[in-house]
Amino acid sequence: MKYLKLLVAALLTLGIVYIGNSKLGPVPPLAKFLNPFTGFWQNAESNAKPNDVQSNLDGLKEDVQVYFDDRLVPHVFAKNDEDLFFMQGYITAKFRLWQMEIQTMSAAGRISEIVGEKALDNDRLNRRIGMGYGAEKAEEFIRKDATSSKLIDAYCKGVNAYIGSLSAKDYPIEYKLLNYAPEEWKPIKVALLLKNMANMLSVFEYDIENHNFVAKYGMEEFRKLYPDFIEEEDPIIPKGTQWNFTGNQHADMNGVITDSTGTLSSISLPSSTLISSIIPKPDEIEGSNNWAVSGSKTKSGKPILCNDPHLHLSLPSIWYEMQLVSPDVNVYGATLPGSPAVIIGFNDSISWGVTNGGRDVRDWYQIKFKDASRDEYEYKGQWLKSEKRVEKYEVRGKGEILDTVVYTKYGPVVYDQNFGEAESRNNLAMSWTAHLPSNEFKTFYLLNRGKNYGDYIKALSYYACPAQNFVFAAASGDIAIKEQGRFPIRDKATEQGKYLSDGSSGKDDWTDFIPYANNPTIENPTRGFVSSANQHPTDTTYPYYYPGVGVYENYRNRMINHLLSENNGIDADFMKQMQNNNYNLNAAEALPVLLSLLDKSNLSKEEQHFLQLLSKWNYYNNPQEIAPVYYEIWWNELRKLLWDEMADKKTPMKQPSFYETVKFLANDSTSPFYDNRQTDAKETRADIVAMSFHRIKDTLAAKEFTEVSEPYETDETYKKDDLNPRDWGTYKDTKIEHLARLDAFSSKHVYNGGNLGVINATNATHGPSWRMIVDFGTLKRYVVYPGGESGNPGSKFYDNMVDTWAKGEYYVAEYLKKGEDLGNKKLFELNFKPSK
Amino acid sequence: MKNFFISFLLILVFSYVLQLFLPWWSMVILTFIVGYSIEQKSYLAFFTGFIAVFILWAGYAYFLSSANDHLLAGKVAELMKALTGGKTSMLFLITGLLGGVAGGLGCLTGSLTAKLRT
Numbered sequence: 001m002k003y004l005k006l007l008v009a010a011l012l013t014l015g016i017v018y019i020g021n022s023k024l025g026p027v028p029p030l031a032k033f034l035n036p037f038t039g040f041w042q043n044a045e046s047n048a049k050p051n052d053v054q055s056n057l058d059g060l061k062e063d064v065q066v067y068f069d070d071r072l073v074p075h076v077f078a079k080n081d082e083d084l085f086f087m088q089g090y091i092t093a094k095f096r097l098w099q100m101e102i103q104t105m106s107a108a109g110r111i112s113e114i115v116g117e118k119a120l121d122n123d124r125l126n127r128r129i130g131m132g133y134g135a136e137k138a139e140e141f142i143r144k145d146a147t148s149s150k151l152i153d154a155y156c157k158g159v160n161a162y163i164g165s166l167s168a169k170d171y172p173i174e175y176k177l178l179n180y181a182p183e184e185w186k187p188i189k190v191a192l193l194l195k196n197m198a199n200m201l202s203v204f205e206y207d208i209e210n211h212n213f214v215a216k217y218g219m220e221e222f223r224k225l226y227p228d229f230i231e232e233e234d235p236i237i238p239k240g241t242q243w244n245f246t247g248n249q250h251a252d253m254n255g256v257i258t259d260s261t262g263t264l265s266s267i268s269l270p271s272s273t274l275i276s277s278i279i280p281k282p283d284e285i286e287g288s289n290n291w292a293v294s295g296s297k298t299k300s301g302k303p304i305l306c307n308d309p310h311l312h313l314s315l316p317s318i319w320y321e322m323q324l325v326s327p328d329v330n331v332y333g334a335t336l337p338g339s340p341a342v343i344i345g346f347n348d349s350i351s352w353g354v355t356n357g358g359r360d361v362r363d364w365y366q367i368k369f370k371d372a373s374r375d376e377y378e379y380k381g382q383w384l385k386s387e388k389r390v391e392k393y394e395v396r397g398k399g400e401i402l403d404t405v406v407y408t409k410y411g412p413v414v415y416d417q418n419f420g421e422a423e424s425r426n427n428l429a430m431s432w433t434a435h436l437p438s439n440e441f442k443t444f445y446l447l448n449r450g451k452n453y454g455d456y457i458k459a460l461s462y463y464a465c466p467a468q469n470f471v472f473a474a475a476s477g478d479i480a481i482k483e484q485g486r487f488p489i490r491d492k493a494t495e496q497g498k499y500l501s502d503g504s505s506g507k508d509d510w511t512d513f514i515p516y517a518n519n520p521t522i523e524n525p526t527r528g529f530v531s532s533a534n535q536h537p538t539d540t541t542y543p544y545y546y547p548g549v550g551v552y553e554n555y556r557n558r559m560i561n562h563l564l565s566e567n568n569g570i571d572a573d574f575m576k577q578m579q580n581n582n583y584n585l586n587a588a589e590a591l592p593v594l595l596s597l598l599d600k601s602n603l604s605k606e607e608q609h610f611l612q613l614l615s616k617w618n619y620y621n622n623p624q625e626i627a628p629v630y631y632e633i634w635w636n637e638l639r640k641l642l643w644d645e646m647a648d649k650k651t652p653m654k655q656p657s658f659y660e661t662v663k664f665l666a667n668d669s670t671s672p673f674y675d676n677r678q679t680d681a682k683e684t685r686a687d688i689v690a691m692s693f694h695r696i697k698d699t700l701a702a703k704e705f706t707e708v709s710e711p712y713e714t715d716e717t718y719k720k721d722d723l724n725p726r727d728w729g730t731y732k733d734t735k736i737e738h739l740a741r742l743d744a745f746s747s748k749h750v751y752n753g754g755n756l757g758v759i760n761a762t763n764a765t766h767g768p769s770w771r772m773i774v775d776f777g778t779l780k781r782y783v784v785y786p787g788g789e790s791g792n793p794g795s796k797f798y799d800n801m802v803d804t805w806a807k808g809e810y811y812v813a814e815y816l817k818k819g820e821d822l823g824n825k826k827l828f829e830l831n832f833k834p835s836k
Numbered sequence: 837m838k839n840f841f842i843s844f845l846l847i848l849v850f851s852y853v854l855q856l857f858l859p860w861w862s863m864v865i866l867t868f869i870v871g872y873s874i875e876q877k878s879y880l881a882f883f884t885g886f887i888a889v890f891i892l893w894a895g896y897a898y899f900l901s902s903a904n905d906h907l908l909a910g911k912v913a914e915l916m917k918a919l920t921g922g923k924t925s926m927l928f929l930i931t932g933l934l935g936g937v938a939g940g941l942g943c944l945t946g947s948l949t950a951k952l953r954t
Contacts, residue, residue: 005878006948013868013941017861020938031938034931035860036896040912041931044904168859173908177915744915794908 023179033176038169040176043794050828059086059157060834066091068827069814072789072797075323075822082154084326085340087832089158089185092320092337096791097163098172099316100338101182102739104189107131107196109391114178116396125279127391128405128419130412131199134435135191141437142191148442152187155340159185173793174740190441193338198434200311201466204551205360208275208428209654211500215272216651225656225664228495228548229540234558236469236481236532237520239539247543250489250512268494270366270502274651277420277428287553287761288355289579289768290471291531291560292479294524299571300777305473306575307344307353308768310761313736315746315799317787319343319770324448325818331448332781332815334770337791341444344770346781346815349451350474351774355532357467357483358551361434363510365410365503367427374406374416374427378504384409410503411435429503431510433486438464453478453523460484461516469532475776481530482521483537487514492545514544529564533557533759554659555585555757572775572782579771580760580808582753587631588619590662594634597665597689610696621760623729623753632731632755633699638692641676641683658757665689729753733764736786736802738793745793750786752806760808771810782810840884843874847888847939852896863889863935864942871946878947885943886936894932901928 020031033039050068057064062079064087069075074091078084092100105111109127111119142148163182175181214222288309295301311318319334324342333345344353369386370376376383387407395401406413408429414420415428439462446459456472460482463470467485472478488510490496501508520537522530533556536548563578564570591614603611610630617627639661646653656664664671665685674685683691729751738745754762761767773782786805790797804811814825847870851863867885876884901909906924913920913927920926 002948002952006945006952009941009945009948013864013938013945016938016941017864020934021859021861031860031934034893034897034927034934035855036893036900036931037855037860039860040908041897041900044901044906044908046903047905047907048903742915744911793911794904796907 028177029179032179038167040173040794042169043173043176043792045790045792045795047796052829052831054831054833056835057090057161057832058835059161060832062834064832066830066832067816067822068829069822069825070827071321071801071811072827073321073323073814074789075814075816076325077818078326081151081326081328084324084329085151085154086158086161088322088324088335088340089155089160090162091158091322092335093159093162093185095789096316096320096337097159097182098174099739099791100159100189100193101185102174103196104192104338107135107192107199109393112393112395114180114396117398120393120395120401123393124391124403124419125414126199127403128412128414129199129279129430130405130407130432130435131192131195132391133389133407133412134198134432135188135195137435137437138191138194138439139188142187142439142441145439145442148439148445151340151445152190152441155190156185156187172791177742178740190339193336194440195434197336198466201356201358201468202361202432202434203279203281204356204358205362205497205547206549206654207360207362207364207498207500208278209652210498210547210549211269212274212651213646213653214499215269215274216653217645224668225660226549226654227660229536230548230552230554230659233536233539233554234561235536235538236483236530236557237522237538237542238525238527241522241525241538243518243541243543245515245518245543247489247492247545249515249518251515269499270505273426275426275428275500276650276652277415277426278652279414287534287551287556289531289533289556289560289759289761290353290355290469290481291529291564292351292471292473292481293529293564293570294473294479295477295777297528297564297568297570298777299569300775302475302775302777303473303477303479304570304572304575304776305346305351305353305471305479305774306579306772307355307471308579308771309344309354309356310766311769312765313734313767313769313786315736315738315787315793316791317769317785319785319787321783321785321789321813323814323816325816329449330818332813333772334783334785339441341441342448343444344772345448346772346774347448347450348475348815348817350447350456350472351776351781352447352450352456352473353471353772354468355471356534356551357469357485357537358534359467359483359485359487359537360497360547360550361465361467361485361487362430362432363410363488363497363501363508365408365429365431365501365508367408367410367413367429367503369427374413377408377427379409380504380506386413408503410509428500431488433465433488436464436486438462438486440464452476453480456480457482457521469537471530471532473774473776478524479530480521480523481532483519483532484516485519487519487544487546488512489514490545490547495545495547498547498549518544527565529561531557531560531564533560549654553657553757556759556761559583559585559759572773572778572780575773575775576782576808576810578759579768579773580753582621582755582758582760584619584621584628584631584755584758586658586662586757587617587621587628587635590635590658590665591617591619591631593662593666594638594689594693597686598693599686599690604697606697607693610693621728621753621755621758623727623732623751625728625753626726628728628755629700629726629731630696632728633696634692637695637699638688641688641692642673644676644678645673732762734762734767734806735764736799737765747786747799747802750802750806752808768805771805773810781813781815783813784810839874839876840880843870843876843881843884843943844888846870846874847885847943848892851889851939852892860935861938864938867939867942868946868949871943871948872950873946875950876947878944878951881947882940882944884940886940889939890932890936893935894928897931898928 109123290307292305333342410429443463464486535557734750736747754760
């Protein structure tokens, strides 16, 4: 009996220790997670004011001071550049370690190591598109530049110095939840992070969608719905600007410029088979705005520069705000955790910002292998040897999995017999400019210390992928914008790269690139401002061909250009209002068309009320308005009915742009596309306009959405006290989601205005991820982002800026000069001395 | 009663010190040793280990969380809704119980092992 009791007690004891220390499916190891000594309680950061700390750090050359202001923004003062980048790495890791690591793990296709098999498909995709391959090439290339190499190493040393100082209790809470530990930070991770950004912003090519559409509905319909240019467009380089070069100027991989003439041939698809394999595309466009106004239009007579990149809204935020100071540089702005230097920001001489260029930098080729071994593939009547790269996955709870990716001269065969939709079994290889060697770090390194227009152009000459519109303003008064990226020269006659290409013909290879000097650029235009908002970079006269189906939109650009050309004496307050402008130009153009097409007989009382509100709407997507909710549902439902032909996920096709849709509705009364193929009846334009209007009440009912009061007919942006529980701000329901999609760590029900196609491009999941206004007249810089400096959900600095951001308010950046201190804005400081 | 207080204090103090440097389950070994070395009735041994570690875990968690105005505890309670019903107070209770049961069982096992000698 004694023994039995003992046995039971001993087994129970061992059992609780074992279970308490093991991860059970998605549940963290409970005792490990909940014990107050090493578990999550240790992440419950004290709210007391942190003390100043003095410490020794191995790897530093000289003393470094880091001052934290009242928003926890670090201001790093180093005595040399290596220490500066070391400390950027150290401090970023201190506040954002889990984020920076998980993002590079994702880019490297290694999430299944942490969460198991459910992440395997996405991991495989990331590896099969050659993220690791591209990052390796980038690292190799960066090593050829001594400065870049040295500084990236210093950054990594800083990250590792921080990781090395941690014990298990100090790990960010996400490590404890998922039960793993941070690993060493290697330079390849910096490259991976840049490739991750490139991937996020390179998905706006539609080769396979275009192929499918043409194969199914023919070229004539394709031309109508997907024109390369929009006649009424307002491009980045103003219409009518003269080009001082021809499309015959080419540059090879090394940038050597040559002259040649393209050959003419006609467009042909490699096959008429519909393709189902496709890289998942974001439903909505990740756009951005930037503009700079010259002194001729500002109150102070000095330029003002503005930028707000629209990205997936996440916590921790994609950006980490910093000031970096050494004898060589004093720069402030948004950094990308895991990558050295400031990405968007300013120094005392210049400022710069970015929007996605959206150019097609990814082409797809159909590959014909000789046999099942896939050792050889056809090219110009010959058989070329392929290369194979074996990708190894250490899947948690499952062990090692191997996947062979075949590489051709074009790039990796992303989809083949082992991956993608099984039924089509197409071998699709991808060429992507992110696979070519480049050193984007150097661009940011040089911009950070740039003094003038010449420095800006030189910095950009290192930049290849993804295509970005770099806006620029200098204290001296210059403004400029340039679409920068490495762009293959495309044959206009064959519309090269717009459709799936035949990899065996050799006709659609990338051989030459557009010389960087010939990328769309404009400096100090007579209109007194430059701007970009993901529209076409040029009009049709640009000497080089590029496919125009893609990211391009035609609403925010016209709003921005309208506001900037109509106004003079501009100041920062005007810019703040502009970045938060909620005018919905799409609605202003589409709604009158819809209302004119709507049969207004037979409307229920409720629907008559909708109609009345819509007719009175001022087209502002302000949070307290109600009409935008009705418009949003109507517009979305109408597009679902109208473009049902493109909704089949098995044969992906792109829905025509909002702008083309409005034009189509207004001008085409008889198109076969009006017919909804789900129904037996043959619908007309009027039918689907009415059908979608009737769906407003159904959608509202499904969402238990009932109106409780009249809308405010103002264009003021925010009135929290007058908040209507069922208005646009509530309906839109913006959420800033934790990177691991944990609701408890997300900011939910963020109340603000905006929409897709609106300057304040906030919707449910995307929005301005960083707003910046740099005023060279008052020397004040305004910044805000939807997050906080700390990545710790247990810190009050985790999401402290979200409300300010939602209200359209800003913080003044504490841009310190050497020798200046933060005064009463100082929260605490860290002083580091090199270890003896 | 004297043995109870001695055991209780030994576990409270030394498991605190131990867990500062070693993984959480080091305290199970400690409670085993205390249970083995200080004679008590088995149920009292369990209770001693339980209450000492319960107080230590829940108390220390509360101490840390108070300085944080329970910001993180609230989020974790929501995250582990299935266990806590979204209540922060439940999170302290579960933390205490988990440590307490492990500590109690360790102490009980120690006590039962000691009884083999007699």
